[in-house]
Amino acid sequence: MQTLRSGSDITAFRSEFDTAADSLLSALEAVKPKASVVTGFDRVESQITETLRTEGSVTGADLPVSDLEEQFLGLYYRKHMDEVDFDPNVPQLVMAGGGEEYTVDVSVAFPEGGPEREVTVTLSGSTTRERRCRTPLVAEASFEEVPYGEYTLRAEPADDSYGSVERTVTVDDDISVGLELAEVSLRDKLCEGVDIDIDQILPTISSRFESRFEEESYLSTEMSFPVDSEYIPCLLAVWAQREGHDATRHDGKVIVYDTERLRKEIENVIRYNLDPGESKSYDALRGNFLSAPVSDSTVQELVRGRASRMSSPSNRPSSRKRNNHDVRVR
Template identity: 40%
Template structure:
C-alpha cells in the first residue's frame, strides 16, 4: 500500500472518532450543544489530529518536518518511476502500441519539478533538489492521485491493444488455415476484461510465438512445394515473396508476412495447375484399370489396401500445390501395380501345377499360354506412364482370368470325390441334379466334370442340370385296404423320385388297387392319404427295379394320435395340473371345446383335450371346422331319446339346426348325431333324412 493511503486511513480514523464524540454529546447534553460541537468541535479535532499525527510521525522517525516532506516526495517519485518505466518497456516491446495520454506524463513531471523533484521521462530517473524541503505535502498527495489515474489508463489502453493484436494474429493465421497451408489445434485466447498488464503481455507473447512458428512452417511448406520434380519457372519471384514474409515476421508484422506467403503460394499454384491436373488424372486412370482388371480376388489384401490408400489421398488433392505429392503417389502406385502382376504370376503357377498332374477328362481344362510367361521386367521398362497403364491393364486382365479359371478348376478337382457322391444320391432320388442341389460353390463346374466322367448321364448346360440317360421303366401296382369298412373313401397315392412324380386315387369302402405305369428304375417316396381322418396316412420308401407290387393298409388312428402329432409338449405330464379347470368347464357347459378359453396355448389345446378325454373316459370328436369337442355320448343319447319321445309325433320332422339349438348340449358334428340316431332307430323308429330327423 502506498504512503498516501496510510495518511488517508489516519485522517479517516480522526473523522470517525469525532463523529463518535458528537454522538456522545448529543446523548448526554442535548441537541443544541451537539449542533455547536459539530460546527466547531469536529473540524478542530480533525485539524488538530492531523497536526498531531504529522508531528507524531516526525517524532517517531526521528526526523524533522522537512525530512518527512522529502520522504513523501521520494515515495511519490518512485511510484511515478514504476509507471514511467512500465510505459517505456511496453513501447519498446510493442512498437505498435501508442499511449494516447503521454501529455499527462509531461504534466506529472512538471508538477514534480515544481515541488523540487527533477524527473527524466526517457529513463525514469529522478533527483530530489534542495527546493523540495520547501514543498507542500498536500501537493504530493494530489500528484500521487494523478499517478494512480495514469497507471489505470496505461493498463486499460494496453489491454485494448492486446485484444486487437490477438485478433489480428488470429485473423492472419486463419488465412493460412483456410488454404490448408497450416493446421491449428486451438484458436488464440483473448485476455480477460479485467486482465492486468502482465497477463496481457503473456497472452500477446504466447500468440506471437505461436504465430511465428506457424508462419515459418507455412513459409517452409511453400518453399518445399517448389523443390519437387516439377520446378516453377518463376522460382526467383517466389523466393523473394518468401523472404519478404520472413522480414515481416522479424518485425512481428504477421498480416504482412501472411500476405507474402499467400502471394508466393498463388504464383506456385498458377504455374503448376496444368501439370497437376494431368498427373492426377494419370494416377486415377491407373486406379480405374486396377478395378476393371478384377485382380482383387486373387492377390493379398495388402496390395489392394495400398492402391485404395493412393486413390483416397489423390482424390482429396485439389490444389496445384500438391503436384509433388501426386508425383510421389504415382510412383508408389506404379510400384504396387508391378508387385500385383508378380503376385498373379506366382498364384497362377501354384494353381496350374496340380491340374497338370490330375487325370482330367478331355475338354475340361486347357492350360493358358500365359501361364509360362513373366511380365515384370517388361512393365518396369516402360517409362511412359500412359503406355504403362494400358499394358498393365492387358496383362492384369489376362492373368486374373487365368488365375480365376485355374483356381476354380483346381478346387473342383480337389473336392470332386465327395461331391460326386452327392450327385449320385440326388440322381437316384430325384432323377436330376441342378446347381441348387449342390451345397458348394461353382456347382456348375462339378456338374460338368461329372458329366465328362460318366457317359450314362446327360447335361443341359443352359440350366445347368444333369439327368440320367436311357433307363428301364416298370409298372408299380399298389393294393390298398382299410382296417375296417365303412362308407366310400377316396385314397390319394403319390409316387415321387428319380425325376418321376405321379399321383393316383382309389375310391373304395374297404380295399382297392391302382398302378403307376412306366416308372424308371430307382428309389421312390410313396405317400398315401386315406381320405378319412379316422385312419393314419402312410409314407414308405420303395425300390423299383422290376415288375413290382406292394400292399398298403390304412390303420385306424385315435383322435389323440391325430392331433398330438405336431405338439412338442407331453400333455399327459400337465394333465393333473390342468384337470380341475377342465372339469369345471365341463360341469358348467356340459362339454369342453377348443373354442373356449383354455389354460394352455391355442396350439396345444387340441392335444390337451384329446389326452384328457382318452385318460378320463370322455368322448371326443373333431368338427368340420377343426374344433375339438369333448362330450359324453351317453348324455347325447339321453338328449336325443327325450327329443324322440316327447317332441316328435309320428311323421314329424325336426331339422338339425333346431335340434342343435334347442335340445343338444354339446356342439358335435352331425355325423355323430346320425350315428346315435342309427343306434336309436330300432327302438324308436327314428331316422335321418337330409338335414333333419324324422319319426316314422
C-alpha cells in the same frame, strides 16, 4: 539324358539339364488333369449314372467338380458308349431314349370292411403325384411314367379312426406296393408330436375343463383356456378319456361331449318332437335340442344305436303306444 552324360562343358551341361527339366515338368503338367480325372472318376461315375436314370441327361454343371467337367463326361462316355451320347461342346451326356420311367401300383387296405371311406395316396420324390380313392375295404391307385429314383409313398385316410401309413420305395422297375391302415385313437392322433409332459400340465387345467363342461355340457378347442392353443386338442382328448367322456373332431374343432346325455336328448326328440315319418335336419337338432355341436356322422351313430336298442324284444312298444321307430334325421 545321353547328351547330359556325354557333355564336357559345364555351361552346356546346365543348358541341356534345364531344357530336360522343363520338358519333364511340362509333361507332368499335361498328365496331371488326366490323373485327377482317373483318380476321382469312381466317385463321380455313380452320380452321373443316377442323374442319367432320373433326368435322362447330365451336363458339366451337374457334376460335383469345379473344373475338368468335359474330361469326366468324356471318360464316362468311353466306358458307356452303347448307353449314352456325348456332346463335348456343351458338355453333355444324353441317355438313349431319355430317363427311365416306370409304373407304381398301390393297394391300400382298411383292417375291416365297412362303408365307403376316402383315402389319399401320395407319391413324392423328384415328382409328386396324388390320387384320391373311395373304398369299403381296399383302394387301388396307379402312378404311371414315374421317373427312376427314391420316393415316399403315403396313404392318408380321411377317417380319424385310422392312422396314416408311410413307406420309402425305390422306383427302378414297375413295382406293386401294398399298404395296410391301422386303427388309431383320436387321442393318439391329436397328441402326436406334442412336446410337453401331459401328466404335468393336465392337473393344472383339469378344474377349468370340469367347470366349463358343467356350464356348457361340452368342451371345444374354440373355447379359451390358459394354455397355448397348440396343446389344447391333445389335453382335451386326454382329459375326456380319463373322465369317461367322448371326443370327436368336426369342422376342424375337437369337441368333448357326454355320449349318454346326447343319446337321451335324441331319444326325447324322437319320442316327443317327431311324428312317425317326419324328419328333422341336423342343424335343427344341434341348434334346438342337443347339448353339444357334434358332427352329422356322430348324430347318425347315436340314432342308429337308439333304434337298435329299441328294436330288441324287451324294448318293443305295446300296441297302445305310438311307434317311435319310423323317424328320419336329414
